[in-house]
Amino acid sequence: MGFMMIYGYARVSTTDQNTGFQITALRAAGCTTIFEEKRSAIKERPQLELLLDVVAEGDTVVIYKLDRLARSLIHLLSILERLRDRGAQLRSLTEPINPDTAAGRMFLQVLGSVAEFERSLIRERCMAGQLEALRKGKAIGRPYKLSLSERNEVVQLVDSGIPSRDIAHAYNVAKTTVLRLSYEAKGKQQRNFGSIRALL
Numbered sequence: 001m002g003f004m005m006i007y008g009y010a011r012v013s014t015t016d017q018n019t020g021f022q023i024t025a026l027r028a029a030g031c032t033t034i035f036e037e038k039r040s041a042i043k044e045r046p047q048l049e050l051l052l053d054v055v056a057e058g059d060t061v062v063i064y065k066l067d068r069l070a071r072s073l074i075h076l077l078s079i080l081e082r083l084r085d086r087g088a089q090l091r092s093l094t095e096p097i098n099p100d101t102a103a104g105r106m107f108l109q110v111l112g113s114v115a116e117f118e119r120s121l122i123r124e125r126c127m128a129g130q131l132e133a134l135r136k137g138k139a140i141g142r143p144y145k146l147s148l149s150e151r152n153e154v155v156q157l158v159d160s161g162i163p164s165r166d167i168a169h170a171y172n173v174a175k176t177t178v179l180r181l182s183y184e185a186k187g188k189q190q191r192n193f194g195s196i197r198a199l200l
Contacts, residue, residue, distance in 0.1 A: 011037035057087030125185040
């Protein structure tokens with residue numbers, strides 16, 4: 001095993017475009033190399049991918065807070081699995097996620113349970129919306145540009161209150177696509193105001 005590295009990861013948010021506080025805290029925690037995401041994009045995080053590519057056995061990835069790292073619980077568990085496969089650990093400066101402690105293991109188990117529940121709810125909403133559409137004689141539509149997991153993420157982000165315009169930009173789709181996915185997941189019909197707007 002070579003020299004163990006302590007990496008930091010910082011990311012701006014939609015409301016806070018400055019990572020200065022995060023970086024200060026990460027340096028104080030002993031991070032020698034910090035990967036800084038300077039865009040608040042939900043889908044594309046090139047610095048995170050670079051970090052996950054270079055991390056090695058015995059290394060530690062330090063973050064200030066979980067919501068700076070992952071876009072959802074499902075995404076977080078995926079990152080944790082990738083780190084575990086490489087023999088690396090994740091440390092949050094504000095949350096107990098140390099897998100070497102009983103509290104940390106319990107926290108991760110709770111996260112896993114909540115993520116599974118979250119997946120079930122999203123799946124149920126999507127299925128309910130599709131069944132309702134079929135009952136009304138509507139076609140499900142042409143193939144989506146987004147994968148099933150990405151469509152589920154879009155629905156979750158809409159439910160969390162993130163503006164549909166920002167979600168559409170992050171996933172490189174039209175705002176109407178985001179709204180349609182949300183309506184379908186909830187079994188509702190999207191309203192068409194096109195003809196009304198044309199008169200204004």
